[in-house]
Amino acid sequence: MLEDLSMKTFNKIIIFISMNIVVLVLCTVCLSEPSCTKLLLHEAQYGNYDILIMGQSHAYAGYNPYIVSEKLGGEAMDIARPSTATINHYYMLQEVNLQKKYKTVLFDIDYGYWDRGHSGRAGSDANLLFKLTGVRKIHYFNDVLLDSNYNDVFADYKLSGLGTIKNIPHNLSIKFSKDYRINNPDIFPEVAGFTKEGYYKYGGRGFYMGVDYMKDYYFKPLVYDMDNIKDENNDALIRMVDYCKENGINLICMSSALPPERLKNEEVEGFHNYFVAMCKKLNVPFYDMNYVKGLDRTGKDYIDKEGHMMKNLADKQTELMCQVIKNNNREKYFYTTYEDVLKNLGE
Amino acid sequence: MLNGKEKVVLWICRCVLGMSLNLERRDKVDITSFQYLMFIVIGITVYYSIPLKLRYKWLIILSFLFMFSASKFGFVIVFCTSFLVYKVAIMIEYASSKKKILLGAMTVCIVILVCLKYLTQLLPETNKQYITYYIVPIGISYYTLQIISYLCDVYWERIPAEQSYSRILLFTCYFPQMVQGPISKYNEMEPELFAEHKFEWKNIKYGVQLILWGFFKKMVIADRIGVVVNSIFFSGTKPYGMTVIIGLLLYGIQLYGNFSGGIDVIRGVSECFGIGMIDNFNQPFFSKSVGEFWRRWHISLGRWMKDYVFYPFSISKSMGRLKKYLKNVVGRKYANKIVMAVANILVFALVGVWHGLGTNNLGWGLYYGFLLAAGILLESQCNLLKNRLHITSDANYWKGINWVRTFMLITLGWVFDCSYSMGGAIELVRNMFKFKLSNFSMFSLTNLELVMWVLATVTLFVVDLLHERQVSIRDELSKKNYWIQLIVWIVIIQMIACFGRVPDAGGFIYENF
Numbered sequence: 001m002l003e004d005l006s007m008k009t010f011n012k013i014i015i016f017i018s019m020n021i022v023v024l025v026l027c028t029v030c031l032s033e034p035s036c037t038k039l040l041l042h043e044a045q046y047g048n049y050d051i052l053i054m055g056q057s058h059a060y061a062g063y064n065p066y067i068v069s070e071k072l073g074g075e076a077m078d079i080a081r082p083s084t085a086t087i088n089h090y091y092m093l094q095e096v097n098l099q100k101k102y103k104t105v106l107f108d109i110d111y112g113y114w115d116r117g118h119s120g121r122a123g124s125d126a127n128l129l130f131k132l133t134g135v136r137k138i139h140y141f142n143d144v145l146l147d148s149n150y151n152d153v154f155a156d157y158k159l160s161g162l163g164t165i166k167n168i169p170h171n172l173s174i175k176f177s178k179d180y181r182i183n184n185p186d187i188f189p190e191v192a193g194f195t196k197e198g199y200y201k202y203g204g205r206g207f208y209m210g211v212d213y214m215k216d217y218y219f220k221p222l223v224y225d226m227d228n229i230k231d232e233n234n235d236a237l238i239r240m241v242d243y244c245k246e247n248g249i250n251l252i253c254m255s256s257a258l259p260p261e262r263l264k265n266e267e268v269e270g271f272h273n274y275f276v277a278m279c280k281k282l283n284v285p286f287y288d289m290n291y292v293k294g295l296d297r298t299g300k301d302y303i304d305k306e307g308h309m310m311k312n313l314a315d316k317q318t319e320l321m322c323q324v325i326k327n328n329n330r331e332k333y334f335y336t337t338y339e340d341v342l343k344n345l346g347e
Numbered sequence: 348m349l350n351g352k353e354k355v356v357l358w359i360c361r362c363v364l365g366m367s368l369n370l371e372r373r374d375k376v377d378i379t380s381f382q383y384l385m386f387i388v389i390g391i392t393v394y395y396s397i398p399l400k401l402r403y404k405w406l407i408i409l410s411f412l413f414m415f416s417a418s419k420f421g422f423v424i425v426f427c428t429s430f431l432v433y434k435v436a437i438m439i440e441y442a443s444s445k446k447k448i449l450l451g452a453m454t455v456c457i458v459i460l461v462c463l464k465y466l467t468q469l470l471p472e473t474n475k476q477y478i479t480y481y482i483v484p485i486g487i488s489y490y491t492l493q494i495i496s497y498l499c500d501v502y503w504e505r506i507p508a509e510q511s512y513s514r515i516l517l518f519t520c521y522f523p524q525m526v527q528g529p530i531s532k533y534n535e536m537e538p539e540l541f542a543e544h545k546f547e548w549k550n551i552k553y554g555v556q557l558i559l560w561g562f563f564k565k566m567v568i569a570d571r572i573g574v575v576v577n578s579i580f581f582s583g584t585k586p587y588g589m590t591v592i593i594g595l596l597l598y599g600i601q602l603y604g605n606f607s608g609g610i611d612v613i614r615g616v617s618e619c620f621g622i623g624m625i626d627n628f629n630q631p632f633f634s635k636s637v638g639e640f641w642r643r644w645h646i647s648l649g650r651w652m653k654d655y656v657f658y659p660f661s662i663s664k665s666m667g668r669l670k671k672y673l674k675n676v677v678g679r680k681y682a683n684k685i686v687m688a689v690a691n692i693l694v695f696a697l698v699g700v701w702h703g704l705g706t707n708n709l710g711w712g713l714y715y716g717f718l719l720a721a722g723i724l725l726e727s728q729c730n731l732l733k734n735r736l737h738i739t740s741d742a743n744y745w746k747g748i749n750w751v752r753t754f755m756l757i758t759l760g761w762v763f764d765c766s767y768s769m770g771g772a773i774e775l776v777r778n779m780f781k782f783k784l785s786n787f788s789m790f791s792l793t794n795l796e797l798v799m800w801v802l803a804t805v806t807l808f809v810v811d812l813l814h815e816r817q818v819s820i821r822d823e824l825s826k827k828n829y830w831i832q833l834i835v836w837i838v839i840i841q842m843i844a845c846f847g848r849v850p851d852a853g854g855f856i857y858e859n860f
Contacts, residue, residue, distance in 0.1 A: 009548050012829060015833070016836070019833060023837055145381060146381055149377070149379050149566075150379065150380065151843055151848055152381075153381045154844070155845075158845055162794075
């Protein structure tokens, strides 16, 4: 075949491929944000922790790792990141537990993610290929990326607004800093884009402390479609359960409490029942904090209508959750029906 | 435990076998996936590295692996069906009761299609997924029509029966067309599939260009619009007034970008193997009548329906009797027209049902059937009126009026696609006129996304316009300096990377039909 190619054509192909690689790398360096996951994985892997909190944005704002440490006895670290696909959690868990030190994993199930898969997500934390080490890199490629859209595999960026372009100097200054390269946890607030006037403050150990209400945040009620639950998410959860069983880890699933307005307007009950049944089948405890008694709250306890908690509510939820885990008495701590949940809601 | 070398071999095997060794549950083969690209790259490399005579056999192997990845035992059905067709075609050539044999074989093919494709839709979701995963062959709707066309062509002595089973097998299961067509005829595909294709750089270059252009249409244009269309029609909230109208306009562009983009990817893949396939689209949005639109949109299906349903039905005995009766009632001229109109309604109703069993699909077919029938029946009155008003058909303003009329009728027809039932479609039309209730918060695009989407759509329009004027962009571009070509394709690749990712955008609409 190759003898049919003239040297000139061959050179043109090589130049074409090389130029594309150069542009791809340049765009990745400039446009993709510096990775919070990279820093969190490093801290969770090498820090002195034995309790891991995982999930998406509800988990980084909803559970205070310091209270978890105090109440459950141990040292907790929160590696939750927004938009993390469930299959990525499975690989992140393996990566941080290389030294087999984790005894408990608290995994927050956000219903809103269960009908979305890995495909089409961009950003420095969507593709874990270069954040994983050893054989996990190959497994991840084989498992996740081979099935993904080709630009999910190569290009780790997208242009979603002028902000992406404005961020280029910030991206470059962080990526080329020594602290970022050596995974210094002190640089996390800068990488995550925390500012003095922001809605969050960084509490350390991956915890986002909600401090201010986001007035302009637009949130459209979600239409949950049970038929659209993705098998890839269920498969990933099953794999996490198996991994935890094999490694003697106590996996606990939970769901962070949503604002009263969402509970009133969305079909949360269907998903609750779905995960209760699923976790029962997998023999994993599942604590849906939407059903917990005594977590009095109003919309003002959240930084937005979507359900990211202010610090006070997060602390309250964390304390309750730890009590629940310790006592394991469902009747005492949880409402049994959704009607009861709605009856006891605040504004 | 596998050693390093074995792991590498296993990984390569997995790529070669495409998705075959992947035992995860999968209900669709995504032709935009990296895995499919690997499958194609390795498939092409092997194809051009083996002796010419073996190349079409390699295509059979690739096709079977592709089918196996989509449904675990579907390939058995393809194997058996194609063997039946092969034997029956030979029997038709020599037997005395040709018609009975033809009808028998066609019935078997249609029964298999109906049972596997349509009746399974009535089963509960879990069983349906199970049957799709294990039994229903990918592309069953496309290849069934292809093999029926082959049998009919042999019956009508347009082509001789093929004496080699492997050739019929490849014609049936050639993997690029299994995804979403086009529906080819044997006499067109035979010289392409079985010619001894030598490696030509131009084929690879043009093929890759077509694939990239297909991805651009699908990912940058269709998927992005799809977010808005889904939010308007499929998010549970009812749209009204201008929201419906804009939604329908956007849906037309989405469907065109999605379907024609998919066909471009398929044709591009096939071109890389040196095998040309017919184009399914010929700039349909430049049509000046509904009939012309359907001659330019999903061309292969329209052509199939015309050749194997419309004409046989028009000249059938029952239609002959109807024509005879009508001649006495309305005269010869109108008798012919009524027969044509009835045949059109039947063809489009069938096309509607081919798309699915929902009442909206039937409604879609009847809508276009009746539109075309009205066009045929009112043609002479329209011409009369045109003459009285001194309108010449070549006048630009008249062409413009026709274009606007066609575009509006086609856009209105999308209501059947954007609803779940005939009742839903009618309600959508009613809601279209409640302008006060229009809600524009459903168009959740950022300014940059909007600008990029408009630019991409304008690019698509310009490319179609140039094609309409018989300009071959690929040929024109290949005459340009190498660096200009390089920049153009890097920009397209980067556009796909930067704007072509929409979370859970889904596959091609006509994929795995």
